[in-house]
Amino acid sequence: MVLVLFGALGGGAWYGYDKVKGFFGGADYAGPGSGEAIVEVKEGDSATAIANTLYEAGVVESAKAFVSAAKDNADSQKIQVGEYKLKKQMKASDALLMLLDLKNKNVSTVTIPEGWTSMQVFDKLAEATGIDRADFVKAAKDPAGLGMPAEWFKRKDGIKVDKTSIEGFLYPATYEIPKDATAESILKIFIKNFLNEMEKIKFVDTVQEKLNISPYEALVAASIAQVEGLLAEDMGPIARVLYNRVYTGDFPCNCLQLDSTVNYWLRLNGKEGKSSEKLTISEMHGENNPYRYNVPGMSITPISNPGDVALRGAMNPKKSPYFFFVTIDDKGKTAYGKTFAEHEANIKIACKNGIPIC
Template sequence: MNNLDLGFSSEEEVRPHSRRLARRRRKERRRRRRARIAATVAFLVVVVILGGTVWGGYQVYQKLTVVPDYKGRGTGRVMVQVQEQESLGSVGMKLEKRGVVKSAKAFEEAANENPDSYKVQPGHYQLRKRMAAKLALNRLLDPSAKVQWQITIPEGMRASKVGELLAKKTDIPLSKFHAAAKQPDKLGLPPSANDKIEGYLFPATYLFPPNATATSILRTMVQRYKQEELNLELKEQAKKRGLTIHQVVTLASLLEAEGKEKDFGKVSRVVYNRVDEGMKLQFDSTVTYALGRNHLKVTYEDLKVKSPYNTYKYKGLPPGPIDSPGKAALKAALNPTPGNWLYFVTTNPKTGETKFTDDPQEFQRFKNEYKRNS
């Protein structure tokens, strides 16, 4: 060995060592790469699992916390009745049961959010199925959604005609009203009515629910009369006049049949004056009532009709009202206009002009004027 060999490897010795080192490095890189891939895959698996868990939890949370509710205006028609003093909670349960809202809770929340919810009134309402709770509440707050019969009974209408009008405006047969009128104990008639409805079906505009019956409708009208009787203090005022309530209502019905409202006071005075003088009233309206007619034209033969309502035949007031008097006529019956009149004639049927007098000859002239204008 020479000095040149000391501390040095030959070329053959260096090459195998380098190759082994390179192989180890490549293996290490492949191992680290596989480890990174495995870690990434594991991370993604965890993310997916956690994401699924979170999403599932969110869905459960939604189901547990979000109140079920429909969307939109709904379809079809549903009739729902809100009872007197019924709570909104009860209304919500009723709406859910009828398929209007998806849940009573949704309706309750809508009511809590709406400051006007307390204004929901009792009655029957036309709603839809599968409505958003908010829209269902708005519908209940809309007066136009109320289902009801609106019927106006005019002053001076006879009970027979009232029945016909009610039957026409409702789906209740006329026979039902006839039957109800024959059961005065169920109508709450005042003692002064003597079990007869004529004169005690107060003229006014009424709103009746669709489940109303003939009896309930007539009873409502009688109750309205009784309220007006109290308001006008008819009992006390009639007593001051030496009359009964029934006589006041009867007199008022004559005013409705014989004159216009502007003349009620004068016609009332004519009645008082003729009764005081012992004269017959001789009102055509009482004769046509006795005959069951609706027009005022009568013949001499008609004047002979045997009926206590025939004021050409009998003195004083007829035995009862001949129509339904309104408030103005009732007031005039108790407060006649001061005057000495004994006669009156509507001289111009077209304008309704009516002239009053206490002179028989002038009365005849008025009648001739009427004939010329007829």
């Protein structure tokens, strides 16, 4: 679903004839128009305000003609905020139809898939906008300055939140990017949308009430489940395994012991991720790696940007006795185990099915 970055038009005096420029003339161009005119519809604009903008840009011959066209078309109040590419000297009713067609918005669209890292998002945004990737990296180092509330930088497990990491806050969706946007303004759009999505699903309240952990810790779990789980049905169960490992006290070292966190560290350092059987001992256990296998507690940051299913799965997953999980076939099926012996048995099934973990 395309996210309208500017919000819906406000209510108010939609017609307001008294301030229409050129109202009493009422002339209207006959033709479809020619050339190009960029016009902006601002939040709260009435039909009168839009008509005046079009008149001043040379799109319509009189503001009155546009107001009349808007009055005759019930869809006129569905015009969205933003910049539009129109033509000069257009028939007012044609100009209205162009404003109602989102294809005429002066924006570019960028789609961010679920599970992408911030590094991948920056690459995509730089490609789509022509803005230097380094500008996104720099702007991203201050999530609070981009609009992240203080509550998202707190944890209950004693681990310090890295306030320079934007990972996890770049919600996967299709975004409309204004042509004159900067790296900072674009990331602010992402942050605003993330917070809106969290509000929709009541993520913060649910996590605190049902799990008694911080929203940030649950976001970390969602980001890992997004990477580890291949099927939607496994997002919640995998998140529960993570909680069982780090919070119950029943798992050795109370740590995650995951390839995905190690691979995230490799990618942060400009290296390629590796499959399980190719990871080295130093990569998995190196003391300089804060995402290593045996670090106690939930990961210090998210390792991806999770989507709706993973977030909902991490909010309040069904309780289970499991401490292990592994993908066991090429369809993405995940098997769970309570003990390491059960986990080894599941690994044998995976190996038999050709999954490269042996």
